[in-house]
Amino acid sequence: MPTINDVARAAGVSPSTVSYVLSGRRPISAETRARVQAAIAELGFHPHAGARALASSKTNVLALVAPLRVDVNVPVIMQFATAVVTAARSFNHDVLLLTKDEGTAGLERVAHSTMVDALILMDIERDDVRLPAIRTLKQPSVLIGLPADHAGIACVDLDFEAAAALALRHLAGHGHRRIGLIGASPAVYRRQTTYADRFLAGFLRASHELELRTTTHPCEPGADGVRAALADLDTALPGLTALVVHNEEALRPLLDLLHAAGRRVPEDVSIVAVCPRDVATAMPVDLTSIDIPAHDVGTIAVETAMRLLDNRRVDFTRLLEPRLVERDSCREISPSHR
Amino acid sequence: MPTINDVARAAGVSPSTVSYVLSGRRPISAETRARVQAAIAELGFHPHAGARALASSKTNVLALVAPLRVDVNVPVIMQFATAVVTAARSFNHDVLLLTKDEGTAGLERVAHSTMVDALILMDIERDDVRLPAIRTLKQPSVLIGLPADHAGIACVDLDFEAAAALALRHLAGHGHRRIGLIGASPAVYRRQTTYADRFLAGFLRASHELELRTTTHPCEPGADGVRAALADLDTALPGLTALVVHNEEALRPLLDLLHAAGRRVPEDVSIVAVCPRDVATAMPVDLTSIDIPAHDVGTIAVETAMRLLDNRRVDFTRLLEPRLVERDSCREISPSHR
DNA sequence: TGATTTTGTCGAAGCGCTTCGACAACTGCC
DNA sequence: GGCAGTTGTCGAAGCGCTTCGACAAAATCA
Numbered sequence: 001m002p003t004i005n006d007v008a009r010a011a012g013v014s015p016s017t018v019s020y021v022l023s024g025r026r027p028i029s030a031e032t033r034a035r036v037q038a039a040i041a042e043l044g045f046h047p048h049a050g051a052r053a054l055a056s057s058k059t060n061v062l063a064l065v066a067p068l069r070v071d072v073n074v075p076v077i078m079q080f081a082t083a084v085v086t087a088a089r090s091f092n093h094d095v096l097l098l099t100k101d102e103g104t105a106g107l108e109r110v111a112h113s114t115m116v117d118a119l120i121l122m123d124i125e126r127d128d129v130r131l132p133a134i135r136t137l138k139q140p141s142v143l144i145g146l147p148a149d150h151a152g153i154a155c156v157d158l159d160f161e162a163a164a165a166l167a168l169r170h171l172a173g174h175g176h177r178r179i180g181l182i183g184a185s186p187a188v189y190r191r192q193t194t195y196a197d198r199f200l201a202g203f204l205r206a207s208h209e210l211e212l213r214t215t216t217h218p219c220e221p222g223a224d225g226v227r228a229a230l231a232d233l234d235t236a237l238p239g240l241t242a243l244v245v246h247n248e249e250a251l252r253p254l255l256d257l258l259h260a261a262g263r264r265v266p267e268d269v270s271i272v273a274v275c276p277r278d279v280a281t282a283m284p285v286d287l288t289s290i291d292i293p294a295h296d297v298g299t300i301a302v303e304t305a306m307r308l309l310d311n312r313r314v315d316f317t318r319l320l321e322p323r324l325v326e327r328d329s330c331r332e333i334s335p336s337h338r
Numbered sequence: 339m340p341t342i343n344d345v346a347r348a349a350g351v352s353p354s355t356v357s358y359v360l361s362g363r364r365p366i367s368a369e370t371r372a373r374v375q376a377a378i379a380e381l382g383f384h385p386h387a388g389a390r391a392l393a394s395s396k397t398n399v400l401a402l403v404a405p406l407r408v409d410v411n412v413p414v415i416m417q418f419a420t421a422v423v424t425a426a427r428s429f430n431h432d433v434l435l436l437t438k439d440e441g442t443a444g445l446e447r448v449a450h451s452t453m454v455d456a457l458i459l460m461d462i463e464r465d466d467v468r469l470p471a472i473r474t475l476k477q478p479s480v481l482i483g484l485p486a487d488h489a490g491i492a493c494v495d496l497d498f499e500a501a502a503a504l505a506l507r508h509l510a511g512h513g514h515r516r517i518g519l520i521g522a523s524p525a526v527y528r529r530q531t532t533y534a535d536r537f538l539a540g541f542l543r544a545s546h547e548l549e550l551r552t553t554t555h556p557c558e559p560g561a562d563g564v565r566a567a568l569a570d571l572d573t574a575l576p577g578l579t580a581l582v583v584h585n586e587e588a589l590r591p592l593l594d595l596l597h598a599a600g601r602r603v604p605e606d607v608s609i610v611a612v613c614p615r616d617v618a619t620a621m622p623v624d625l626t627s628i629d630i631p632a633h634d635v636g637t638i639a640v641e642t643a644m645r646l647l648d649n650r651r652v653d654f655t656r657l658l659e660p661r662l663v664e665r666d667s668c669r670e671i672s673p674s675h676r
Numbered sequence: 677t678g679a680t681t682t683t684g685t686c687g688a689a690g691c692g693c694t695t696c697g698a699c700a701a702c703t704g705c706c
Numbered sequence: 707g708g709c710a711g712t713t714g715t716c717g718a719a720g721c722g723c724t725t726c727g728a729c730a731a732a733a734t735c736a
Contacts, residue, residue: 001450001476003692014716019694026695027713046450050397051692053388054721061453064435068420075412082406085437094448097402097435099423110432112339112384115399138339222620252590256622282560284594341722352686357724364725365683389722392691682733691724696717703712 002043010039022047053114061094062305063116065107065130067123068099073248076276076294077122080144083298084120091306093117104133111137118305120144124155126192140308142301145194150317154308156301159319160195160274161202163290166322167244167272168206168214170288175333176242176270179207180233181216182254184247185225189218199246199274213237219250226253241333242270248279255284266331272324286327293320340381348377360385391452399432400643401454403445403468405461406437411586414614414632415460418482421636422458429644431455442471449475456643458482462493464530478646480639483532488655492646494639497657498533498612499540501628504660505582505610506544506552508626513671514580514608517545518571519554520592522585523563527556537584537612551575557588564591579671580608586617593622604669610662624665631658 008015013032020026021036028036039045053059064084066077085095096116098106100123107130110116117139121130124145131149134141143155171179181203183189184196200216207214215236219229229250233240245251251273255265263269265285273280273289280289300318307314346353351370358364359374366374377383391397402422404415423433434454436444438461445468448454455477459468462483469487472479481493509517519541521527522534538554545552553574557567567588571578583589589611593603601607603623611618611627618627638656645652 001452004694005692015693016695016717017715020715023694026715029714032714044450046447048392048692049451049453050388050391051721052694054386054392054723055692055694057694057721059388061434068416068423074416078406078412078416081435082437085406085435089437089440094453095435096399097419097423097433099420099427101424102427109384112382113387114339115387115432223622256594284561342724343722353723354687354725355685358685361724364685367684370684386722389691390724392693393722393724395691395724678736680733680735683731685730686728687726688728689724689726691722694719694721696719698716698718700715701713703710705710706708 001048002045004045004047006043007036007039007045010043011035057114059115059117060092061096061116062088062302063096063098063107063110063119065098065100065119065121068097069101075279076248076292079276079294080122080298083295084302087299087302091302093302093306104130107133107137111139117309118142120301120305124194126194126197140305142305142308144297144301146198146317146319147194152316154304154314154316154318156297156304156318157195157320158292158297159322160198161205162319163274163322164199164202164244164246165206165209166324167274167290168203168210168212170272170324171242171244171270171330172210172212174242174270174330176212178213178237178240179242179244180237180240181214182226182229182233182243182245182247182250183216183218185221185249186218196246203244215240219247221249223253223256226250227257230254230257240269242272242330244272244274246274248275251275251279251283251287259284266329270330270333272330277325280325280327285329287329288325288327290322290324296320339386340383342383342385344381345374345377345383348381349373395452397453397455398430399434399454400426400640401434401436401445401448401457403436403438403457403459406435407439413617414586414630417614417632418460418636421633422640425637425640429640431640442468445471445475449477455647456480458639458643462532464532464535478643480642480646482635482639484536484655484657485532490654492642492652492654492656494635494642494656495533495658496630496635497660498536499543500657501612501660502537502540502582502584503544503547504662505612505628506541506548506550508610508662509580509582509608509668510548510550512580512608512668514550516551516575516578517580517582518575518578519552520564520567520571520581520583520585520588521554521556523559523587524556534584541582553578557585559587561591561594564588565595568592568595578607580610580668582610582612584612586613589613589617589621589625597622604667608668608671610668615663618663618665623667625667626663626665628660628662634658 004015004018008018018036021028021033066081088095119141122144124143124147126148128147145157146155188196215233217229217232219225265271273287275289277291280287304314342353342356346356356374359366359371404419426433457479460482462481462485464486466485483495484493526534553571555567555570557563603609611625613627615629618625642652
């Protein structure tokens, strides 16, 4: 492996000049620059990351803390991760992958040992135990999610409260008055994962404001969980005409179940799903949905981290406006059914 | 951030002594060790990763090259990634996540700049363009998959040829003689992704040896793709009594389709799936399946990398024996149907 | 008891890079 | 023509750690 000294010798300059060619931090004449670059190319020189980190206190690495348990939502998590890695590369950074299981220890390990410049955390809970920890780190963090006490911490996410309101407004606009919510799995609520909490809060508030009859139910994974949830909703709110589904896993079994029961979508039941676009369109009925913009959220998270590293201004709370795409799962309800 | 010098001063020893306490490479008296460890704990000292990498030429980081496009198989990829990260941590290593999209450039970047000690590559193609590249790296690589020319490269995977044979033997043992294969998506075969290739090869060979009537068909994603594949299989081999499915995505639509057509599983059609256990048991019918042992494969890949780093012996080709678990999707066929 | 090995610690060199200060050679301006 | 500012380059220090050789003290052996 050639070093910067080898390059310097080959180009007939000092090592510092090579460094300045690389970083552009000082003016270098065109001829010298060309000679240096030729030497770099010829020797196949790549700066040693460790040496660079030691001298400059920058690693050009971001930590991504992902919930790697094989949980619900795997494809969505993957979308976030993909977006983060791609965006990081566009800023010439790499991504170190941590699991959420490691908890606080993992964060502190990579931060204290100066392996990363900044951290991006997913799957944030309402009172996430990691929050106190990241507040003490010298590296900046960006959360994908919105915990209760987020003062001074950069957060990015879809505005799930607004999303719930949007779903209800859409259905109300189509004449629906009795609407059920199929929520995330109980485990997700138990952890108080913020997107689920916030969606539910928005749902309840909008339901009240729009004067709708609604009921909500979490939903265990698997067909049986969906069956139970649906039964409970039907009991609590007989004659409901629409469902909001905030649970990717449940969509498929739900449609199967409705089909088996002879309840047509959208003729008998309208559905608004909250899920990635490709999930919505991979169902037997193309679902009217509110997209989870994983790509945008991941990209913005990285951009925010970069701005923080440059000491530039950032919006500490960045909630993306939800967008509803009409497809084939909602229909105008006739006044007689209202 | 305290440095090793701060620790040394606090403990009243030299920095090298602290280093030896940390690494255990030289004997240190119990009292000294205790003093040093107390100082480390009190100051909250964490060695600087870059400095360490520079001095020792070890980073304690593994690169994981994953196909992060949102493709088929997302949950399976996640299982591999989880296993790799967990196993890496158990060897005190972290994982740098690269996307396959970056191709050869990504590998060379992290290897040449000495960011990682070893690399683990997923989604290997028959004549993978990355192979020549990794052969030139000073860091060892471990492949999850088995390319055509794997001489001198460590490879770990399920033995997909044996898996295909096992599936056919199982069905033949139940009296089936006319069997169709629903394969991966055409894109996967086009790329000559090795697991698909090898499964197909094993299927054809075993079919011949067992003197079965078989036909095979790739399967586009989505319900329409499955419908087309099934129609083609029925045309090519009328009266088939069993299906082998090597395509997680296709399973659900396939079962729906069979159900809609009034073909019962297993009464009218037996099925053997090749997929992770949890996928097999999440279907309307619990599927007899051959597990894709993502966890074991990922763990072994990391172990192999570690052995390579220690210059210990490794099996360069490690193909895990497939295991078939009987569930509810296969049945003995009556002689009259044979 | 003297020679030899083992144990425990230290000092210094060096890993490969960035960055600061210095300085020579120009350029522009009154 | 003299002074101030640019431009372009160099040398040296230093980032925080590991590791090698040295060496004193203690343990082992003949």
